[in-house]
Amino acid sequence: MAASKKIVVLVPDGTGVKNYLYSGVFTTGEASLVLLHNFDPDTVATLAQHVPFDVEMQLPSYTEKKREKFLRELIHLSRIRWNATQVKNPTIHVFSRHNARTLKQKAFYALVRTAARFVRSYTRILSLEARYAAMLRKNPFYHTIQDALRKQAPDLVFCTHQRALKAPAVFAAASDLGIPTATVIYSWDNIPKARLALRADRYLVWSPHMGQELQQFYPEIPAERIEVTGTPQFEFYKDASNILPKETFYARYGLDPDKKLICFSGDDVRTSPHDPKYLEDLAEALTVSGMATSTQLIFRRCPVDLSGRYDAVLKKYPNLIVPMPPLWHQRAIGWSAVYPDYEDVKLLVSLAYYADLVINVGSTMAFDFGMFGKPCAYINYDTVEDPNWSVNTIYKYQHFRSMPSPKAVFWLHDREQIASVVGTALEQPETAIREWFNTIVAYPDTASEQIRKALL
Structure with a gap:
């Protein structure tokens, strides 16, 4: 053709x-x-x-010229503020934060915030975008x-x-x-x-x-x-050729076919900075409750998280936690410098197929595992005190307003509930994830x- x-x-x-x-x-x-x-x-x-x-x-x-960057950041901050007002959701302001470290960076973003005070209408935002577009052309x-x-x-x-x-x-x-x-x-x-x-x-x-x-x-x-x-990301789960044979999958990672598989999926450092502690809480709960004898805890880190922040937890629970790192090619740190190998598609599809439960902090992995009817448990408690991060903010983000019912996932409201909620999810895995999925994804x-x- x-x-x-x-x-x-x-x-x-x-x-x-x-x-x-x-x-x-x-x-x-x-x-x-x-x-x-x-x-x-x-x-x-x-x-x-x-x-x-x-x-x-x-x-x-x-x-990027300095004036371009200034305009780009000013437009982004102005839109963030306008968006938050439009839907009456102050958590949107979180996405205007910057990790400014040097005095020069702090001064730059202070100037951006000052200028944003004078952007009082949507018409003004569009005018700034027109200026930015003209600047790009130079x-x-x-x-x-x-x-x-x-x-x-x-x-x-x-x-x-x-x-x-x-x-x-x-x-x-x-x-x-x-x-x-x-x-x-x-x-x-x-x-x-x-x-x-x-x-x-x-x-x-x-x-x-x-x-x-x-x-x-x-x-x-x-x-x-x-x-x-x-x-297209959910089509991979409909292709049976992406599911590795059980013997191959289990042998490759030393999995026990007689045990239930629980996956903890991590996020990047900025999005979920305390994931290592959540993984430790989960491992400890499984161990203390005796569930460690009948389960294996698979750990899939975020592809761009090349840090060693999980090392201590993995070392502490070597017989329970099974690392299953993403098969991504990494040239540097950051989403712009990594890309997946096609074998990672098969790895993730197979993990979702064979695992019995996935646990994380508000991840779309709920949808991935839901493609095979597997439940997800969202972590909904603060494991450490952090003035800059809390689950009380996370689950108020605008995209979570699309969840038609809290029954779309299981909820871990505190560490003392982990064992009981995990047990329920393994025995009675039905959730309303499909209703939420149908809201978010067409075709x-x-x-x-x-x-x-x-x-x-």
């Missing part, structure tokens, strides 16, 4: 690899693909085994990428991650050349956090719920530019096809 369209697929970092390059979105050969990326040659060679792209182009280097990066796009002359530019730093200038360059643009919204929680860095002709969203959020927080985007396509079986139709 001859390719009907030429599409530039902008993959600014590793986060979009799994969902959009390993899924079925671009595997049919119906489009001529140009991979626009930030990867090294070895990564590109790996991706070429899964995606039939005709051309690959390295994204040019981008130096950056040498814009001209370099525009020349590259002019040479390729694609029919469409598609972005796999809407918050990447380089993406706005790429989309501005495409727009000025008259090239249509489309983007996905990468994660279920991105929109209230003001994580829409670029402007596109079309926005492909997970569900009608996400489409409504996009219109609520970005009212300038016409409804006809928003298309509900679903997200879970055919998202790749829906996205492909939208792009072609």
Whole structure:
């Protein structure tokens, strides 16, 4: 079949690899693909085994000017404040925090906060965004990428991650050349956090719920530019070939087929800084209750968490906790410097299939394990006193308002309840996770096809 369209697929970092390059979105050969990326040659060679792209182009280097950064941060803070007011949810302000360490950084963000006080209307936010867009067009990066796009002359530019730093200038360059643009919204929680860095002709969203959020927080985007396509990440669970044979899976990690498998899935350091203590609480509860003789505790860390913060806990419970690290390639620390191996898709699918329960702090892993009807328990107590972090804030985040019932998951309200709640979840695993999933995700079986139709 001859390719009907030429599409530039902008993959600014590793986060979009799994969902959009390993899924079925671009595997049919119906489009001529140009991979626009930030990867090294070895990564590109790996991706070429899964995606039939005709051309690959390295994204040019981008130096953000101080005035650009100031405007970008001012817009983000102003939107955060506007969003929080719109939905009367003060927890949204958490996402405007910055880990400023040096005096210079602290002064910079103090100046941003001062300037934000004078942004008193949504019209003013849009005016700032127009200034930022004009400023991007003066950056040498814009001209370099525009020349590259002019040479390729694609029919469409598609972005796999809407918050990447380089993406706005790429989309501005495409727009000025008259090239249509489309983007996905990468994660279920991105929109209230003001994580829409670029402007596109079309926005492909997970569900009608996400489409409504996009219109609520970005009212300038016409409804006809928003298309509900679903997200491909849940299709992997429908493909039986992604489930490793039980003998292989159990032997590889030294698992006991006669024991129940409990997975603790960690988050990144900033999102959930006290995960090691929660893992320790869980291991201790299983040990003291005697459940350690009938269970194994699998630990899957966050792919970008390369720290040694769990080492002491793993050393303390070597016969109970089984580390099962993600199979991601890591060039540095941070989401922009890692990408998954396809074998990690199979590892996670197999883990969700064979495990009996997953435990974490408010993670979408609840949906992953729910694909096989496995329950999730959300941790809902503070294990240490921390003035900058609390579960009392976490579960008030805007995206948790989409949960139709608290029965979607089990809840660990304090460490004394761990053993009893885990026991109940293992014996009576039914939850209302499917109702919540149906709110968040449309087309879970055919998202790749829906996205492909939208792009072609």
